Amino acid sequence: MNWDQIEGKWKQFAGKAKEKWGKLTDDDLDVIRGKRDQLVGKIQERYGIAKEVAEHQVEEFTHSLRTEPATREADETEQEENVSANRRGKARGAGKS
Numbered sequence: 529m530n531w532d533q534i535e536g537k538w539k540q541f542a543g544k545a546k547e548k549w550g551k552l553t554d555d556d557l558d559v560i561r562g563k564r565d566q567l568v569g570k571i572q573e574r575y576g577i578a579k580e581v582a583e584h585q586v587e588e589f590t591h592s593l594r595t596e597p598a599t600r601e602a603d604e605t606e607q608e609e610n611v612s613a614n615r616r617g618k619a620r621g622a623g624k625s
Contacts, residue, residue, distance in 0.1 A: 529594045531564050538562030541593065548589055551575060 534541050542557040545567065551574040552560075560566040564586060571582040 529590070531590065534590065534593065535562030535564075544593070545589065548585075549574065 538561055541562070542560075545560075546552055546554075546557060549571055552570055556570045556574070560570060568579065568582045568586055571577065571585060572579055575582070
């Protein structure tokens with residue numbers, strides 16, 4: 529999962545971010561809105577850590593989302609839905625002359 533996907537589904541992942549970084553407030557998460565650099569900055573601010581450390585934590589967080597079973601299943605379902613939609617579109621187009 530890349531960061532664009534996380535940003536697009538931020539409401540789903542904000543709770544997981546709050547679990548990992550409990551010092552982040554709901555307002556922080558609203559301001560972050562899935563922006564990676566905003567998340568790094570807020571982690572730095574709330575935990576008083578170096579930018580490099582915060583970036584490493586965010587990278588680990590991203591990796592954990594990639595390996596999480598529920599996330600993988602959701603990604604697979606989304607891919608299957610896209611394939612089905614493409615097939616339906618092609619089938620409709622094939623009937624036209």
